[in-house]
Amino acid sequence: MVYVAGVDIGSAFSKAVVMAGNKIIAYQVKPSGGNYRLTAEQVMEEALTKAKLSLKDIDYTVATGYGAANVSFSRGAASDISCLARGVYYLFPTARTAIDIGGQFTRVFKLDNRGRATAFLLSEKCAAGSGRFLQVIAKVLQIDLKDIGELSLKSRNRVDFNTGCAVFAESEAVSRIAEGTAKEDILAGLHRTLAAKVQTMVERLGIEPDCALVGGGAKDIGLVRSIEESLACSLLVPEEPQIVAALGAASIAGEKAAAIKTSH
């Protein structure tokens, strides 16, 4: 059996996926923290423990993400976009457009019928439209990031925000709280603002169905619904949206391992 792994060191979270052949056998997600090198080793170790394997059993590891250079045990690295595209293709072969809402950036890309990214857009200059925006707001509202989605769905009277800027939205949210607006109505308004940013990016690239939503942002059901409403289409959302790039990296590692095998 060929064992391969993909490790994605993101700005907020690190992920590792272990595959046996073309099948996922274990994965792990943990906060990236300040020491990427150590986190890379730990997240891999934990995934391997779940898979009941050790590092020497792995034939090929591909690293990706913001901190890919810190994955000392990988044999190669691949770009975030190519890994994301490959991961989306593995999960949803019919997807032709994908949105990745990460901790720091939002990416929108198109992919072909072989899982290759053909065009992409990246929001790197501005925190609006990224997971960072949600983190900032969760902190202000003093609620857990993971509870935002469910809570926002309870909104009956969504407030409209005057701003798309994460910094200004933070102060606007603070004023809203001071004036007694319900948290769920504030959250629903912020999801709307975020969705509008994402919509602008998607429209610039041109949407082609099916459309997938991945990354940490896809764990927020309120945001998912809001983007679906903005784009007027339903989105394919994986069960574990955070591991898609790591999965793609593992899938690329599988291809490399197979190529090495046939060449021997």
Add this chain to the structure above:
Amino acid sequence: MKSQYFAGVDIGSTMTKVVIMNQAMLASVIGPTGPEHRKLANRVMEEALAKANLPFDDITYVVATGYGRINVPFADKQITEISCHARGVSYLLPDARMVIDIGGQDCKGIKLNNGRVMDFVMNDKCAAGTGRFLEVTAEGLGVKLEDMGRLSLEAKSKVEIGSTCTVFAAQEVVAKLSEGVPLPDIIAGLHEAIAARIHSMVGRLRIEKEVALTGGGAKNIGLVKALEAKLGFPVLLPPEPLLTGAIGAALLGRDIVKQAAESGTPLPRSERHLQEATLFTQ
């Protein structure tokens, strides 16, 4: 004839400013607009009235301006901050042909001709290039906002800030600090970044001497120096840079009253009450 009094209320995103004038300034108060205070702009007004030793009903005309001017129940009229800043600066600094106002949550460039607004540019969409950029990054650095200017003057060199977004810049400066970059060099870099953004925005209007600098940003000597370096000449500073909008508002109120008296038309007054305001449309 009973003497006339005019009040200007400038509810900014960060500070609320009130001035009371007749022919000259009688009282001025600057109070915070923090989240809880936003609706309490009336408190700042009460304080100014106490200072001027006047009851609210003696004020002939009240003009509200600024970010929070929308729902001020104690104002006769709302006027945009562009008009108020232009009026205030023309009164205080008659030589000014341009105003750069660096507020807590926006930044404006206004071209003036004989006190009239010829053109303006404004950024209120993005925190970069506004006072908020310095507020957020100062917090990240653990430095008081009012100390930023003085500290930056101690810089031996300027560090380059790569992030445009305030959220990312705050992260970047903390990383720089942990790398051991001296604090003054980082702050000087922040001033350089914000000055570059402001200069490029106001550059869309043709920059003409003299340039007046107003708003909280004008109280930061490091930012003033960084902007002067970009402009290539010194700027004019009003005695209290935070008050130009409120002074302009009071003066525009006086103009309205004068005009009404001259033309014999009734004064366009509101049913006003000195009570809490809200920032949001109801």
